[in-house]
Amino acid sequence: MPELPEVETVARDLQRWIAGAQITGVEVRWDRTIRHPLPPERFAEELRGSVIQRVGRRAKSVLIQLADGRVMTVALRMTGALLVADPGTPDDRYARVVFRLADGRELRYRDVRKFGRIGLFEGGSLRAGRVAGRRGLAEARRRRAKVREAAAPYRVGDVFARHGPEPLSPSFSARRLSDRLAGRSARLKTLLLDQSFIAGIGNIYADEALWLARLSPLRAADTLSQAEVGRLHRSIRKVLRQGITNRGASFSDYVGADGEPGENAERLAVYGRTGAPCLRCGRPIQRLVIGQRSTHFCPYCQPDSSSGEAAAAGSRGQRSSDR
Ligand SMILES: [Zn+2]
Numbered sequence: 001m002p003e004l005p006e007v008e009t010v011a012r013d014l015q016r017w018i019a020g021a022q023i024t025g026v027e028v029r030w031d032r033t034i035r036h037p038l039p040p041e042r043f044a045e046e047l048r049g050s051v052i053q054r055v056g057r058r059a060k061s062v063l064i065q066l067a068d069g070r071v072m073t074v075a076l077r078m079t080g081a082l083l084v085a086d087p088g089t090p091d092d093r094y095a096r097v098v099f100r101l102a103d104g105r106e107l108r109y110r111d112v113r114k115f116g117r118i119g120l121f122e123g124g125s126l127r128a129g130r131v132a133g134r135r136g137l138a139e140a141r142r143r144r145a146k147v148r149e150a151a152a153p154y155r156v157g158d159v160f161a162r163h164g165p166e167p168l169s170p171s172f173s174a175r176r177l178s179d180r181l182a183g184r185s186a187r188l189k190t191l192l193l194d195q196s197f198i199a200g201i202g203n204i205y206a207d208e209a210l211w212l213a214r215l216s217p218l219r220a221a222d223t224l225s226q227a228e229v230g231r232l233h234r235s236i237r238k239v240l241r242q243g244i245t246n247r248g249a250s251f252s253d254y255v256g257a258d259g260e261p262g263e264n265a266e267r268l269a270v271y272g273r274t275g276a277p278c279l280r281c282g283r284p285i286q287r288l289v290i291g292q293r294s295t296h297f298c299p300y301c302q303p304d305s306s307s308g309e310a311a312a313a314g315s316r317g318q319r320s321s322d323r
Pocket residue numbers: 278279280281282283298299300301302
């Protein structure tokens with residue numbers, strides 16, 4: 001599943017290739033891909049003639065900003081991809097939505113398993129963090145209810161109101177991470193995957209960040225020292241930046257907007273390396289299941305010290321040797 005570095009790669013490719021392009025027609029081939037507005041015919045109609053101004057990213061979604069201020073959000077989920085096809089490129093049976101551009105090219109939304117969703121929303125602030133957390137959730141719910149009552153336009157900010165801060169944003173400081181960890185008893189791995197805690201991180205980069213920070217995935221979040229929080233903060237940003245530099249990690253379907261897989265998969269330290277030697281200590285990487293997600297780590301470099309057990313991971317989780 002594409003995480004922050006993969007989605008960022010797609011967004012940067014598209015910014016280079018389709019910023020300034022005009023959408024002359026939209027063909028929706030799988031209705032359920034369209035999230036808003038409905039029916040899909042209305043989505044197509046409202047997009048016709050629009051000019052793409054800028055392509056960016058928020059959380060794990062590509063944001064296609066239109067010149068009139070509206071924003072199209074594309075959540076790639078499991079197998080979604082956004083590909084630019086030159087004129088004459090053979091059709092793709094997995095293209096679920098096709099955007100025809102004035103210059104003859106097509107922007108194709110390809111999705112084998114059809115979990116991805118595309119919406120078109122009014123513009124608005126995408127700032128998060130202030131409304132994230134428990135109070136933020138209640139506020140987001142109230143706002144959504146108000147939007148429904150007033151039949152007011154659904155703004156793009158509402159789509160992301162439940163998402164936590166962007167880890168690569170300049171405002172995401174170690175201090176801010178520390179504040180967010182305080183009072184949270186959840187395990188680090190679970191919390192890093194929680195999109196309302198921090199946006200854009202999934203299974204791959206959570207495991208990589210915890211290995212780099214030498215923190216057990218099983219540690220309770222509120223037991224970290226300031227030094228450990230600092231390490232975690234630096235590690236999160238470093239593994240995400242490395243992922244972007246290498247154009248993302250391809251394990252199955254993920255490709256950049258150029259249709260090519262990323263190169264980050266072979267540069268990962270723990271994810272998918274069960275049984276292989278730890279790059280730091282040489283001992284075998286282990287896998288265990290936390291909250292139904294497979295977790296890869298080095299029990300020696302990442303001891304679960306908060307529980308007082310040196311290498312407690314295996315005794316607390318379900319150990320398995322396969323990936
Ligand atoms: Zn190790």
